[in-house]
Amino acid sequence: MHPEQQYLDLMRRIWEHGSERVDRTGIGTRSVMGAMLRYDLADGAMPLVTTKRVYWKTATRELLWFLTGETNIRPLVLQGVKIWNDWPHARYVKETGDEIALEEFVRRIAEDEQFAARWGDLGPVYGKQWVDWPTYRYRPDGLYERGPGINQVALLVESLRDNPGSRRHILEGWNVAELDRMALPPCHKTYQYHVADGRLNCVLYQRSCDVALGLPFNMWSAALLQRLLAQQCELEPGELVWMGGDTHLYLNHAELIAEQLSREPQSRPRLEILRKPPTIFDYRIEDFAVRDYTPHAPLKAPVAV
Known part of the structure; x- marks a missing residue:
């Protein structure tokens, strides 16, 4: 079975059996709570959707932007x-x-x-939390001031290299104290990594997921980050396990969903990383090449804000 079939099966299950709910945007969704997808990233394989064209360079540029800490x-x-x-x-x-x-x-x-x-x-969204999580320290006068930020990504690389058996390889975006300052609280919020037999595995928990528009980007981005970490830590990429909380389709995406579910997956895309830069923060868009990607035509639908 083509690895993409599980994504299509999830889409069909939500559309046919999900509960209709009124959501924050007012558009309405069909939703299930709790979903799982698993992808093996061995031999360059990537969860790049083929039943519509996914602009993987756009998703890659976004991930590289996260790693700068820019908001x-x-x-x-x-x-x-x-x-x-x-x-x-x-x-x-x-x-x-x-x-x-x-x-x-x-x-x-x-x-x-x-x-x-x-x-x-956008406020302190993903990248800010990933590479500059705020800390505070008390002063002698009883007040507190901003302390040095925590670079979770740098610490994660260090931890994977020095203590691969740890159960604390976690990258967290859900900073409760700063949620109200974010344009959008993190959807793909918690990444946990696991090293076994020289392979780097990842479980990503996503609290909220737009399956039609967001999930193809989310899967690519998570797999790409896993590949970067594996390369920097001299590990082989292993399994990506994606877990969704409120996993939904918007009611105004009906035409996209019907068309995509009528298509069959084709080709098995692979990612080649063309160089290993000094740190995980030094990758450029030119460092990535996708092979064997022959997708169906793009599909468009409105974004819910």
């Missing part, structure tokens, strides 16, 4: 990555009353650094 969309905008544009645009319209079109807002982000600094920031 402003401008570096993504300058690379043509549109994933995060809707949230700051919605905030700008709400706070200013200026009904600027999304395309014009994005153009201003790209061309005006001051405008981008004011309106392009």
